[in-house]
Amino acid sequence: MKSRNKVIFLFALLFCGILSAQDSLKMSAKEFISIVKNYHPLALKYQLQNKIAASEITSARGNFDPVLGGKLGEKNIDGIQYYRQRNIELGIPTWYGIDLTASYNYLDGEKLNNSDTKGGLYQFGITVPLAKNLLYDKRRAMLEQAKYALKMTEAEQTVLTNDLLLEAENTYWEWVKNFEIYQLQRSAVLINEQRLELTKKTFNFGERPAIDTIEAASQLQSFRLQERDAFLNFVKSTQDLQLFLWKDNREFYDLTAMIYPSDRINSSEAFSNFEMLIQQVENQNLNNHFSLQYYFQKQNILESERRLKWQSFLPKLDFTYNFFNKENYRADYLPLFDNNFQYGLKLEIPVFQREARANYQIAKLKIEQNTLDTQVKRRELETKILTYKNEVINYHSQIDIAKDNLTNYQRLLQAEEIRYNNGESSLFLINSRENKMIDAQEKFILLNNKFLKSYNKLKWMKENFLK
Structure with missing residues (x-):
């Protein structure tokens, strides 16, 4: 309605x-x-x-934005301080799939793992893909x-x-x-209204037959x-x-x-x-x-x-290198594989490649x-x-x-x-x-x-x- x-x-x-x-x-x-x-x-x-x-x-x-992280922790049982830790880390992803990292870690305590380094430790690292994700990645x-x-x-x-x-x-x-x-039809109506009036007058004067008034009226009604x-x-x-x-x-x-x-x-x-x-x-x-x-x-x-899917055919081979330097120690950068370093090489190879091929x-x-x-x-x-x-x-x-x-x-x-x-x-x-x-x-x-x-x-x- x-x-x-x-x-x-x-x-x-x-x-x-x-x-x-x-x-x-x-x-x-x-x-x-x-x-x-x-x-x-x-x-x-x-x-x-x-x-x-x-x-x-x-x-x-945003996938290329640097990531800043921090960690603060302590473990204490029966008056024994197992560890006390302060850590700050910065990760920088780059366009070519290489990841850069830098961190400072302070660790102290009475129950530390043998692989842990006591005191302050600076670390600078790099991870490089040697096969998959080197030329193109997600x-x-x-x-x-x-x-x-x-x-x-x-x-x-x-x-x-x-x-x-x-x-x-x-x-x-x-x-x-x-x-x-509409204007056209409206104009036709006005013209025929005048024509009908004129026809009626001429009929009254005896100049036109009565049928003309009917003809004019019919035309007007049509319009x-x-x-x-x-x-x-x-x-x-x-x-x-x-x-x-x-x-x-x-x-x-x-x-x-x-x-x-x-x-x-x-x-x-x-x-x-x-x-x-x-x-x-x-x-x-x-x-x-x-x-x-x-x-x-x-x-x-x-x-x-398609280029991204092609990367799945390549083996995942990543090389990681980290350089360390203890707090208050003079840095000894070279040679890279002589002292204060850590490296790793990781390899993954899909056996049948069925998912990659599909x-x-x-x-x-x-x-x-x-x-x-x-x-x-x-x-x-x-x-x-x-x-x-x-x-x-x-x-x-x-x-x-x-x-x-x-x-x-x-x-x-x-x-x-x-x-x-x-x-x-x-x-x-x-x-x-x-x-x-x-x-x-x-x-x-x-x-x-x-x-x-x-x-x-x-x-x-x-x-x-x-x-």
């Missing part, structure tokens, strides 16, 4: 606005698109998605994939935003079309029905337009005043720019289209994953899938561009024909009215000429609207190309 009352309110508002245009608002196509870009929730959502992807890069960089892969994901997300959100703006602009011109058709239908279409398109209208506080915009289009269909810049647009699209490199850029960046991510095969198959998706998308874009280009050219040529046809019908109606005033024609013939002229005018408006919709499809596709 609430929805029904809202529709009735909108209907009444539009009707009152049309009768009293001085309290109405006007909106151009540029103003409307600007509102959608800046305030529509979906447009804002797409922008937020890009920010999320950018934050993922920051998150991946940390580098995550950061690279996050960068590719940002570009992929930006491409995807650009395509989605353009789809939203395309739908919005075509909704605007559909609204303009319905308004112009009134068409006017009501056109008005209803205008109301519906106004509701469709309202779905794109939002305020800066993300609240839905409710109509409190009547709105009208300030642009006319035939005043659109599309009629003068379409040839230049076609040339620009034809000269653009299709590989720069964001729909394809999405798949290219996805390919980079999958290729990064994961690597999956990575390769995903790359092949994405390659096929890219080929399909490329073909789809080529077809759409060709289709929209042909539609624009064809509709523009039809508009020229329809314009000449409309001019002819207007001349035929004028000629018939002259003959009627001279007593050489009938009201029936005038009505017949008028009906054909009104149909021609409506078809002319519809053709202009079809042209604009095809032009917008081509225009917003062109907007998807990199600058």
Whole structure:
């Protein structure tokens, strides 16, 4: 019931606005698109998605952040201090998989292990992967994939935003079309109301037969029905337009005043720019289209994953070296393997490599899938561009024909009215000429609207190309 009352309110508002245009608002196509870009929730959502992807890069960089740690502990039983320990450590991961460490450890007590060093001890260490993770590892892969994901997300959100703006602009011109058709039908009603009054007067003077008043009244009723239908279409398109209208506080915009289009269909810049647009699209490199850029960046991510999976075939061979120096002792750095050092060599080799082989095969198959998706998308874009280009050219040529046809019908109606005033024609013939002229005018408006919709499809596709 609430929805029904809202529709009735909108209907009444539009009707009152049309009768009293001085309290109405006007909106151009540029103003409307600007509102959608800046305030529509979906447009804002797409922008937020890009920010999320950018934050993922920051998150991946965190894998290379130095880590500072500390430890403080003591064990005491029956008055015996087993140990007392203070430790501070800094770990620094690097881009090439090498980990650097530095620490200071103080240890004292009566029950220490034989391998423990009493007192203060400085330590500097390095861990180097000699096979697996030397050329590529998970940390580098995550950061690279996050960068590719940002570009992929930006491409995807650009395509989605353009789809939203395309739908919005075509909704605007559909609204303009319905308004112009309503104006056309309203004008026909006014003309036929005057014609009926004039026919009644001439009948009263005995200059016209009674059948002419019936003919004029029938024509008027027909146009009134068409006017009501056109008005209803205008109301519906106004509701469709309202779905794109939002305020800066993300609240839905409710109509409190009547709105009208300030642009006319035939005043659109599309009629003068379409040839230049076609040339620009034809000269653009299709590989720069964001729909394809999405798949290219996805390919980079999958290729990064393949490189990472390849590392699983390599044996894990890590070399670790630590240099020690006791507190208050002079450091003796060289030779490295002479005194105050610790080193280790760790080797792990998977025997059957089944998990590695399966994961690597999956990575390769995903790359092949994405390659096929890219080929399909490329073909789809080529077809759409060709289709929209042909539609624009064809509709523009039809508009020229329809314009000449409309001019002819207007001349035929004028000629018939002259003959009627001279007593050489009938009201029936005038009505017949008028009906054909009104149909021609409506078809002319519809053709202009079809042209604009095809032009917008081509225009917003062109907007998807990199600058």
